[in-house]
Amino acid sequence: MAGASHRRSSRRSSAEMWGLGYNAALVAIGAGLLGAGAGITGSFLVLRKRALVSDAIAHATLPGIALAFLVMVALGGEGRNLAGLLTGSALSAWFGLLCVGWLTHATRLSEDAAIGAVLSVFFGFGILLLTVIQSLNMGRQAGLETFLLGSTAGMLYSDALTIAIGGGLATLAALVLRRPMLTAAFDPGYAVATGLDIRRVDLAMMGLVMAITVIGIKIVGLVLIVAMVILPPVTARFWTDRADRVVLIAGVMGGLTxxxxxxxxxxxxxLPTGPIIVLTGSLAFAISLLIAPRRGALAALLARHRYQRHVHLRQGLLALALNHPVHERYTLRLLIHAGLANPDGTATDEGRAAAARALLDESRWQVLRADPAQEIAASHYDGLRPIETVLTPDQIAQIDARLAPRPLP
Amino acid sequence: MIGAEFVALSLPPILIGCLAAIACAIPGNFLLLRKQALIGDAISHVVLPGIVVGFLVSGTVSTWPMMLGAGGAALVAVLLIEGIRRVGKLEPGAAMGVVFSTMFAGGVLLLEQSDTSSVHLDVQHALYGNLESLIWLDATGWASLLDAQALAGVPPELPRMAITCLIVTGVTALLWRPLKISTFDEGFARALGLPVRALGLALVIMAAMAAVAAFDAVGSIIVIAMFICPPAAARLMTDRLAHQVWLSVGFATLSAVMGYVLAGYGPLWLGFENSVSAAGMIATVSGLILALAAVLGPRRAPRVA
Structure with missing residues (x-):
């Protein structure tokens, strides 16, 4: 904890060095904490394949904001009180979530239709209420439209503080709940077997998404908050196959974003805050999509290229071993480049040795594949993998004994 | 209420609202059944960057560059979603969320960065349109409907929406059987030799066309709501696709008419002076219809697995 608070204070002072106001620095810290919480929570949502539920939650906040404003004004209050507005937004988001669940379970509609219906109807109703507010307070702008796209301009100190504290609490809650949420998201069957109540975990997860949405709408806006929940986990997914690391990376990524x-x-x-935060996250996503090792586009392209080369080389060597001419020009080029063939298509000494090895390997595989008892080992055959990686030397010796007696080249 | 004023002020928006609702609801039926309902949501989000780019390139707020921009953005979004889904091996929902939020954020940023203060182009307009402003000043009464000179002055959105609606209806009728087969049983459709992928693309393009034509007149909210709510409500009423499509057209029309009337006249009946957002009310009414169908619809029960 001491380390964390130290980091936080050093962040603040460096922010002030760049000439930011205290509020802006507070907002940035709040956005960072919020992003971390959103990234962690979003990981479970994406693992559960329910990413867009967060979009429904976000759009469902609008009527709550407007109603809270109306209620606070009716009670003679200031109407723009952030805590009050956020409470209203949380209530209507929860109601929207209930509607999604009810439409999905009590009717034949699928979850995506329920999400779309709730999202559009709640949002439409919210817009309707905004125009009601406009017509009731003629001349006095309620400024509730800023919740659509978020706005940090002219934010009060207390608002910035609310967001920073809320973001911190959300991150903390996500960290505390990460084990059960991970189990439920990754292996529901195992979770049930260990006595975990999936419905309650799901509920907690949705509650967290809702909390993050509600805290985030002031900065990022309700149209775009979905990006803070989805982008970090899908970005993190490119860098690891382990679910717990996805959560960790998504948290860090979200916080940095x-x-x-x-x-x-x-x-x-x-430079509007919400869109800039989203675009920062999108940039990280795009970079990961391109360059991530193994799962990235570039890596996939390279792997395909390498595979192609291996297949061509192998087929070329087999052709050399059987004294067939190599017709494919790409194959020939590869063979010549590797020093296995002469420019006229005949094998070099090295090529003859390699070709013999390839032919022996291929013959061993054929024996293995012809034996029904060895089906599992034979299933590793892909025309490239050397048989030594699948069988022990003893087994290979057995196969060699069954190979038709013929002088090895 | 039914007089010259109605023809000039209320009839065009109601008609445009109905046409937009129907144009969105028809492809919405197929998207719903294919579990692609949220494609409509994604498309209507990316319309914003499309119109902004259209405006920046052409330098005017005239309709065609912006429509082209919106259509182009919709196409780019669909391709990006498909590409990211494949390369990144993501679930469609996550891929959609990534693409539409990124493009929407880009649109907002472009809008803030460029000098659009002089023209009527803002996020709010793209979100909830301005149905109420589509009035027909040349109309002097019901007789104007037969007066060529007055008819020349109808808001251009009306003929545009009518043509879009006609195209959507026509294409759906033309592709009815292949669309139906490939929606319900893709494997069977493929076995019959139907171009399944092309049909799916045609459907998305049709939806994008409806969304692009409609957003300009009525804003994104109605577009999203009409893609999903009327078809979903109709789905809870019947098992037959043809009945579902007709019902959804009926629900869409009902939402548009009731929504507009309630928004325009409801507050006046209650003693208030100002009307409220028609787009918001239309979406709300469509939601109420869906809620009723979900409670009472004869085919509402979930299929027992």
Whole structure:
């Protein structure tokens, strides 16, 4: 804890060095904490394949915001009180979530239709209420439209503090709940077997998403908050296959995205905070999509290229071993480049040795594949894998004994 | 209420609202059955960057560049979603969320960065349109409907929406059987030699066309609501696709008419002076219809697995 608070204070002072106001720095910290919480929680949501539920939750906040405003004004209050508005948004988001669940379970509609229906109807109703507010308070702008796209301009100190504290609490809650949520998301059957109540875990997860949405709408806006929940986990997924690391990376990624995005938008005019945070996250996603090892597009392209080369080389060697001419020009080029063939298509000494090895390997595989008892070992055959990687030397010796007696080249 | 004022002020928006609702609801039926309902949501989000780019490239707020921009953005979004889904091996929902939120954020940023203060182009307009402003000033009464000179002055959105609606209806009728087969049983459709992928693409393009034409007149909210709510409500009423499509058209029309009337006249009946957002009310009414269908619809029960 001491380390965390130290980091936080050093962040603040460096932010002030760049000429940011205290509020902007607080907002940036809040956005960072919020992003971390959103990234962690979003990981479970994406693992559960329910990413877009968060979009329904976000859009369902709007009527609550408007109703809370109306209620607070009716009670003679200030109407724009952030805590009050957020409470209202949480209530209507919860109601929207209940509607999604009810439509999915009590009717034949699928979850995506329920999400779309709740999202559009709640949002439409919210817009309707905003126009009601406009017509009731003629001349006095309620400024509730800022919740659509978020706005940090002219944010009160107390608002910034609310967001920073809320973001911290959400991250903390996500960290505390990460084990059961991970189990439920990754292996529901195992979770039930160990006595975990999946419905309650799901409920907690949705509650967290809702909390993050509600805290985030002031900064990022309700149209875009879905990105803070989805982008970090799908980005993290490129870098690891382990679910617990996805959560960790998504948390870090989300935190950095929020922090960096908020700082960038504070440094120059006309850079709206929400979109900048989202685009920062999108950039990280795009980079990961391209360059991530193994799962990235570039890696996939390279792997395909390498595979192609292996197949061509192998087929070329087999052709050399059987003294067939190599017709495919790409194969020939590969063979010549590897020093296995001469430019006229005949094998070099090295090529003859390699070709013999390839032919022996292929013959061994054929014996193995012809034996029904060895079906499992034979299933590893892909025309490339050397048989030594599948069988022990003893087994290979057995196969060699069954190979038709013929002088090895 | 039914007089010259109605023809000039209320009839065009109601008609445009109905046409937009129907144009979205028809492809919505197929998207719903294919579990692609949220494609409509994604498309209507990316319309914003499309119109902004259309505006920046052409430098005017005229309709065609912006429509082209929106259509282009919809196409780019669909391709991106498909590409990211394959390369990243993501579930469709996550891929959609990534693409539409990124493009929408880009649109907002472009809008803030470019000098659009002089023109009527903002996020709010793209979200909830301005149905109420589509009035027909040349109309002097019901007789104007037969007066060529007055008819020339109808809001251009009306003929545009009518043509879009006609195209959507026509294409759906033309592709009815292949669409139906490939929606319910893709394997069977493939075995029959139907171009399943092309049909899916045609459906998405049709939806994008409806969304792009409609957003300009009525905003994104109605578009999303009409893609999903009327077909979903109809789905809870019947098992037959043809009945479902007709019912959804009926629900869409009902939502548009009731929504507009309630928004325009409801507050006046209650003694208030200002009307409220028609787009919001239409979406709300469509939601109420869906809620009723979910409680009372004869085919509402979930299929027993």
């Amino acid at each position: 929020g922090l960096v995005g908020a700082l960038i938008s504070a440094l120059a005019p006309n």
